[in-house]
Amino acid sequence: MRAAAKLTGLTALAGGSFLVGTQVSNDWSPLNRLQSATAVAPAPMPPMPTAVPVGGKEIIGPSRASQIMVHGFPGFDNLRTFEDFVLSYDRRTKTAHWVCEHLTPDRLEYDPSVDRAKCAFRSDESMHAYFRSDNTDYKGSGYDRGHLAAAGNHRRTQNAVDQTFLLSNMSPQVGKGFNRDKWNDLEKHVRKQTKKCVNLYVITGPLYLAKKEGDGNLYVKYKVIGKNQVAVPTHFFKSLLIERRPGEFEVENYLMPNEVIPDSVPISSFLVPQEMIERSGGFLLFEKLDKKKLKLVNGKAGGWW
DNA sequence: TTTACTGT
Numbered sequence: 081m082r083a084a085a086k087l088t089g090l091t092a093l094a095g096g097s098f099l100v101g102t103q104v105s106n107d108w109s110p111l112n113r114l115q116s117a118t119a120v121a122p123a124p125m126p127p128m129p130t131a132v133p134v135g136g137k138e139i140i141g142p143s144r145a146s147q148i149m150v151h152g153f154p155g156f157d158n159l160r161t162f163e164d165f166v167l168s169y170d171r172r173t174k175t176a177h178w179v180c181e182h183l184t185p186d187r188l189e190y191d192p193s194v195d196r197a198k199c200a201f202r203s204d205e206s207m208h209a210y211f212r213s214d215n216t217d218y219k220g221s222g223y224d225r226g227h228l229a230a231a232g233n234h235r236r237t238q239n240a241v242d243q244t245f246l247l248s249n250m251s252p253q254v255g256k257g258f259n260r261d262k263w264n265d266l267e268k269h270v271r272k273q274t275k276k277c278v279n280l281y282v283i284t285g286p287l288y289l290a291k292k293e294g295d296g297n298l299y300v301k302y303k304v305i306g307k308n309q310v311a312v313p314t315h316f317f318k319s320l321l322i323e324r325r326p327g328e329f330e331v332e333n334y335l336m337p338n339e340v341i342p343d344s345v346p347i348s349s350f351l352v353p354q355e356m357i358e359r360s361g362g363f364l365l366f367e368k369l370d371k372k373k374l375k376l377v378n379g380k381a382g383g384w385w
Numbered sequence: 386t387t388t389a390c391t392g393t
Contacts, residue, residue: 260388
């Protein structure tokens with residue numbers, strides 16, 4: 081029983097109250113840990129581009145990028161369309177706003193000729209020099225160069241996995257206890273779900289969330305690292321749109337703090353309403369999806385969209 | 386397995 085296992089793990093960790101059957105309520109739930117920012121009314125999105133060049137080459141017919149973005153663009157700021165993922169870049173923080181991936185069971189098939197060890201972290205020269213990070217920013221910072229679009233999701237070609245190592249696809253992440261552990265668990269969950277569906281779309285990105293300080297006011301505060309002052313996000317989100325059967329969709333929205341998370345905490349502790357990510361991120365996720373086709377949200381029928 | 390660092 082999933083709920084029972086979750087309850088045991090959490091009470092062992094936190095000893096706190098837990099509401100089964102409603103929404104997640106425990107010490108690690110972002111719902112309890114965060115002071116949400118003031119509501120801002122969303123503006124309608126401009127229409128989606130119909131043809132986007134992939135890898136610098138014009139493609140006849142539907143491009144890979146338009147497949148990846150078929151459920152809508154969260155935004156259009158400094159877009160980059162790579163071979164197997166699409167990224168929007170934030171010049172102020174020197175990391176992405178979001179990245180979007182489209183995964184299918186056959187795209188995850190193991191190809192031994194594609195080797196992560198051949199990849200190198202490198203600056204994204206397509207960004208203006210003022211706004212790009214480099215490896216020295218991360219060196220000695222104490223933070224990992226954490227992938228947003230995970231390398232393990234793009235093993236179809238060497239070029240595709242190479243492109244995930246561009247620093248535009250990295251954010252400073254706590255290494256041990258986060259990137260190499262709980263966040264990695266979430267990435268593995270995505271691949272596991274991919275094997276049990278027809279299409280999976282995943283949007284991932286950093287967030288900078290307000291926190292109450294000693295004077296009782298809310299502040300957005302984040303560290304910056306290196307000479308380029310790369311922002312260290314306070315949180316990361318990952319939103320999954322799972323096409324379980326053709327035309328039948330499920331959504332899972334995760335929000336994790338960029339800090340050491342004990343192994344005992346299940347990833348389900350980090351499920352949040354999608355609106356929470358959208359309000360703080362300043363964008364809408366999977367906006368073009370017909371909500372009538374949505375069967376499950378965060379594991380439950382009947383909404384919590 | 387996948388995630389990545391520091392020290393050599």
